[in-house]
Amino acid sequence: MTFATPILAAIAAAIAIPTLVILYFLKLRRRDMEVSSTMLWKKAIQDLQANAPFQKLRNNILLILQLIALAAALLALAQPELRHRGVSTARRIIMIDRSASMNSLDGDAKPGEPLPAESADSDAKPRSTRLAAAKKKALDLITSLKEPGLFDDKAEEAMVIAFDTSAVVIQTFTANKALLKDAIDKVTPSDAPSSLGQAYDLARAYTGTKKFEDQVKEEVGGKPAGFIASGPTATLHIFSDGRLPDAEKIQTAPEDSVVYHAIGASDSPNIAITGLRAERSFDNPARVNIFIGLQSTDTSPRSVDAEVTVDGEPQSLKAIKIAAATQPVGTDSAKTEPGQGAQPGDAPPVTVKPRIVPGLGGVVFPIDRVSGGVATVRLLVGERDALATDNTAFLTIPPAKRLAAVLVTNGNLFIKSAIDGLSLSKFDVKSPEAFQTMLDKGETAQYDVMIFDRVLPTVVLPDKTKGPGLPPGRSLVLGAVPPPPLGLIDDGPGEADLIAAYDREHPALRMAALDKVNVGKTRKTRIAPDTPVKTIAEFTKAGPAIVEIGDATRQALVIPWDVADSDWPFDPGWVLFLASSILHLSETQAGALSEGIRAGDTLTTRLPPGSEKIRLTPPDGAGDAVNLEQAPDGTVSFGPIVKTGMYTVSWEGQATAIDVPDGAAARRRIAVNLLDPYESDIGATATLSLARDEVKSQTERESDLTRRLWPYLLLGALGVMMLEWFVYNRKVAL
Numbered sequence: 001m002t003f004a005t006p007i008l009a010a011i012a013a014a015i016a017i018p019t020l021v022i023l024y025f026l027k028l029r030r031r032d033m034e035v036s037s038t039m040l041w042k043k044a045i046q047d048l049q050a051n052a053p054f055q056k057l058r059n060n061i062l063l064i065l066q067l068i069a070l071a072a073a074l075l076a077l078a079q080p081e082l083r084h085r086g087v088s089t090a091r092r093i094i095m096i097d098r099s100a101s102m103n104s105l106d107g108d109a110k111p112g113e114p115l116p117a118e119s120a121d122s123d124a125k126p127r128s129t130r131l132a133a134a135k136k137k138a139l140d141l142i143t144s145l146k147e148p149g150l151f152d153d154k155a156e157e158a159m160v161i162a163f164d165t166s167a168v169v170i171q172t173f174t175a176n177k178a179l180l181k182d183a184i185d186k187v188t189p190s191d192a193p194s195s196l197g198q199a200y201d202l203a204r205a206y207t208g209t210k211k212f213e214d215q216v217k218e219e220v221g222g223k224p225a226g227f228i229a230s231g232p233t234a235t236l237h238i239f240s241d242g243r244l245p246d247a248e249k250i251q252t253a254p255e256d257s258v259v260y261h262a263i264g265a266s267d268s269p270n271i272a273i274t275g276l277r278a279e280r281s282f283d284n285p286a287r288v289n290i291f292i293g294l295q296s297t298d299t300s301p302r303s304v305d306a307e308v309t310v311d312g313e314p315q316s317l318k319a320i321k322i323a324a325a326t327q328p329v330g331t332d333s334a335k336t337e338p339g340q341g342a343q344p345g346d347a348p349p350v351t352v353k354p355r356i357v358p359g360l361g362g363v364v365f366p367i368d369r370v371s372g373g374v375a376t377v378r379l380l381v382g383e384r385d386a387l388a389t390d391n392t393a394f395l396t397i398p399p400a401k402r403l404a405a406v407l408v409t410n411g412n413l414f415i416k417s418a419i420d421g422l423s424l425s426k427f428d429v430k431s432p433e434a435f436q437t438m439l440d441k442g443e444t445a446q447y448d449v450m451i452f453d454r455v456l457p458t459v460v461l462p463d464k465t466k467g468p469g470l471p472p473g474r475s476l477v478l479g480a481v482p483p484p485p486l487g488l489i490d491d492g493p494g495e496a497d498l499i500a501a502y503d504r505e506h507p508a509l510r511m512a513a514l515d516k517v518n519v520g521k522t523r524k525t526r527i528a529p530d531t532p533v534k535t536i537a538e539f540t541k542a543g544p545a546i547v548e549i550g551d552a553t554r555q556a557l558v559i560p561w562d563v564a565d566s567d568w569p570f571d572p573g574w575v576l577f578l579a580s581s582i583l584h585l586s587e588t589q590a591g592a593l594s595e596g597i598r599a600g601d602t603l604t605t606r607l608p609p610g611s612e613k614i615r616l617t618p619p620d621g622a623g624d625a626v627n628l629e630q631a632p633d634g635t636v637s638f639g640p641i642v643k644t645g646m647y648t649v650s651w652e653g654q655a656t657a658i659d660v661p662d663g664a665a666a667r668r669r670i671a672v673n674l675l676d677p678y679e680s681d682i683g684a685t686a687t688l689s690l691a692r693d694e695v696k697s698q699t700e701r702e703s704d705l706t707r708r709l710w711p712y713l714l715l716g717a718l719g720v721m722m723l724e725w726f727v728y729n730r731k732v733a734l
Contacts, residue, residue: 002080009078016070065724072717080713091173091233092145092158093203094138094180096187097240098131099164099194100599100674101682102263104241104386107133109265109684130263130684131189134239137261141237142180159206159234160184163199164192165600166640173206190642191389192600193679196244200236207234207256235259242685242697245678251691262697264684267356269298271322271381272390272680275362276673278375278397285400290365292377292393295358295677296322298384305380308365310397311373316365323359358681372399372658374646374669390680394646394671395596398658401425403586404446408435409453414569415478418578419451432457439471447473448586454479454562472553474585476578479562484528486549488560494522494542502537502546507584508557509536509546513573519545521565551634553609557581596671602639603647603670609634611653619645641672 107128138160145156155175160183162170171183235257241264252258275293280286296302301324308315367375379391404426407415419427426446430438432455438444439457452475456468462485470482481490499514514537522542527533537546547558568574597603607614607630614628616638628636628649636649647670655666674680688695 006078009074012077013074016074017067061727065720065727069717069720069724072713072720076711076713076717091156091207092141092235092237093161093206094141094158094184095161095163095199095203095236095238095240096131096134096138096184097164097194097238097244097263098162098187098190099243100191100389100676100679101194101241101243101387102129102131102134103189103191103389104130104264104268104270104682106130106265106268106386106684107263109268129189130241131187134261134263135184135187137263138184138237138239139181142177142184145175145177145180147175147177160187161199161202162187163194163196163202164190164642165195165198166192167199167202169202169206190599191644191674192640192642193598193674193676194240194244195246195600196238196250197246200250203234203236204253204256207236233257237261238688238695239263240688241682242688243679243682244688248689248691252693258688258690258695260688260695260697262684262686262688264682266683266686267297267299268386268682268684269296269384270387270390270680270682271296271298271302271304271379271385272387272677273377273379273393273673274390274675274677274680276377276393276395276675278395280400286368286370288367288369288397290367290375290377290395292320292363292365294320294322294361294363294379295680296361297325297356297358297681297683298322299325299356301359302384304382306363306365307378307380308367309376309378310367310369312376315367315369315375318363318365320361320363322361325356325359327356355683355685358677369397370400372660373397374671387680387682389644390674390676392644393673393675394644395673396646396658396669396671403448403582405449405451405582406430406435406444406447407451407453408432408455408457409451410455412453412564414564414574415451415453415578418569418575419582421575422579422582424582444471444473449474449476449582451476451582452478452480456480456482470549470554470556475554475556476581476585477556477558477560479559479564481523481525481560482549482556482558485531486533486551486554486556487528487531487558488525488533488544488547489528490560491524491526491543494524494539494561496520497522497539497542499537499545500540506536506548508577508581511573511576511580513571513576514545514568516571516573517566517568519561519566519568521561523561525560550606551632553634555585557585596673597641598676599642599644599672599674600640602637603641603672604635604637604639605649605668605670606634607636607649607651607668608654608656611651614649614651617648617650618643619647644672644674646671 105127107130142158145158147155157173157175158180159173160170160180162168170186171179174180233255237259239261242260242262272295273292274295275291278288278290280288290308292306294304294306302322304320304322305317306320307317365377373396375395375397377393377395381391385391403424405419405424406428407419408430409415410431416429428447435444435450436457439459444450450471450473456477457471458466459469459471461467461469461483468480468483470477470486481488483490497519499517499519502509502512502514504510519539522539522545524542525544527535527544527547532549532551533544534548535544535546536548537544539545542561544560547560549556549558563569563574603616611630611634614630614636615625616628616636617625623643626638628638630636641647648667649670650662650665650667652665655661659666659668686697688697
């Protein structure tokens with residue numbers, strides 16, 4: 001217990017207490033009167049004795065009660081305070097990371113410290129997940145919230161946010177601990193990667209932000225207030241393992257208070273599938289090659305078995321060696337950071353190891369399979385693996401089919417010779433007139449991909465007129481500009497230029513080597529507003545260099561400039577671009593098979609026109625089926641998808657070559673995987689690096705909270721005075 005104003009109370013006590021006692025020593029002034037006897041004046045004699053100076057005080061209940069009341073009042077004047085351990089503000093936002101890495105089985109480890117050997121090697125003792133540990137700490141925080149008191153009816157409030165790549169408010173601000181604890185219990189794990197950006201923006205929406213003076217009318221001292229707070233502030237409590245790739249982009253405001261509660265060990269071993277791709281061979285479409293990339297955070301070399309099954313049938317089993325994780329070059333093996341608590345020395349120092357560089361490995365599984373199916377890749381890891389989510393991955397394998405393509409041109413040796421080298425089932429070269437005749441007769445459906453070289457056929461445009469445009473189907477347009485709404489606005493020829501940037505992850509551009517291309521004559525184009533055009537490569541000056549467009553019946557890659565006016569045809573990247581583009585545009589994706597989507601993304605796929613009763617069925621146990629609506633361009637979307645596995649989109653209508661027909665209905669299987677090297681690098685961090693500062697991990701973010709006792713003392717003094725008044729009146733009555 002401490003006193004805020006002890007000196008003032010001592011001075012008052014030195015004056016008040018002697019004064020009260022002296023009052024009981026004072027002799028009453030009486031008139032002398034002669035009486036015949038004092039027998040009937042015993043009480044008068046007692047008063048004379050009691051007020052005789054310097055006589056010993058007799059026991060007097062009134063004096064005792066008055067002294068107690070005076071002592072209580074003087075203690076209240078000293079303002080006694082009790083300090084206890086607790087949270088530092090009256091409003092808190094509890095942000096719980098529920099991403100894939102929070103499923104790691106090292107929740108019992110000390111935050112940011114290495115995992116004990118017995119915990120890493122033994123599977124006999126059940127281990128809790130990081131999410132379970134985070135929820136437990138969050139429940140402890142809720143339990144510590146201050147409840148309303150006798151003289152302070154304001155309780156401490158909190159809210160709960162769960163986040164991975166997206167964020168959701170589980171419970172808004174409330175002082176009801178039962179609601180808050182129920183919200184914590186409702187936080188469920190996901191398989192999606194983690195991102196702090198959306199969660200922080202959501203939290204800031206519930207905290208005090210600041211508005212500039214032109215948005216408010218308040219003035220301070222006759223001058224504009226400038227930036228003023230528009231709402232109450234709150235402390236952000238982040239319960240996470242620190243695997244937040246966008247944390248360094250978070251711009252915290254000066255009034256923000258951020259607390260980081262680290263969960264998990266710094267060196268938990270984990271072996272993960274971080275890459276998965278499949279291709280069919282041009283020469284032998286019945287052969288499927290499945291490429292698997294692996295990553296290990298174990299500091300020892302590992303050897304694991306990888307198994308591939310298709311539709312539940314085992315296909316192959318291989319042993320894969322993975323290199324040991326290593327420390328970055330030029331870093332110390334470890335460093336000691338001071339602990340952080342309410343006061344210096346509250347927390348012990350923490351030994352923090354630098355981030356390791358995961359070891360890598362990989363393997364190729366060749367499988368002979370003509371029909372389609374669902375391939376499952378599973379790692380048989382055994383012990384020393386903290387996260388199971390990234391041990392399994394899925395992909396869909398469409399049926400084998402050699403592609404048929406047609407080249408519409410007035411003559412182009414570069415294109416014809418490049419496509420001749422591809423092993424297609426059918427490749428025709430047509431003049432624009434011959435192709436137009438086939439198009440008018442409806443004979444172009446035999447081609448999977450149509451390649452237009454500096455020409456466009458005549459089609460019926462959206463305004464019901466005829467003109468150059470794209471026919472239904474898949475097209476690769478070279479040296480021509482399709483008109484809006486499915487194309488570009490042509491601004492005429494341009495000067496020599498270079499390709500400044502392009503989407504290196506796009507299936508058609510991965511091996512195109514566009515950064516080496518010199519274009520002698522470009523075509524200036526613009527994207528018309530509200531048109532389904534996506535730029536995947538761009539010039540430094542002339543605008544889009546390559547775009548992708550599409551609707552319910554058409555999909556195309558468009559290069560608006562003439563490739564012959566560049567040195568691209570002399571680079572191997574040109575042939576690889578043509579092959580990749582044809583495969584990408586092909587409805588069957590016969591060569592580069594679909595990797596599906598990653599957890600945390602939105603599932604989007606294009607269905608045939610007129611599809612009805614569309615439903616999305618998640619993997620077994622992942623949830624109930626949901627109804628989907630088809631957009632005008634034929635696409636359906638749902639997300640974000642937070643669980644990995646094979647999802648099924650079913651509908652009533654026609655099926656494409658990648659679908660499974662079922663009478664008048666059809667269904668399509670879509671794989672959802674983690675495949676995230678950053679998320680699978682599960683080592684917890686002891687420090688959360690934000691854009692403005694670094695927040696060190698704290699097991700307890702506490703400060704000395706003050707509970708003032710003077711109101712209770714005043715209440716006690718008042719009670720004693722009432723008792724004294726009651727005793728006095730009883731005595732006088734006697």
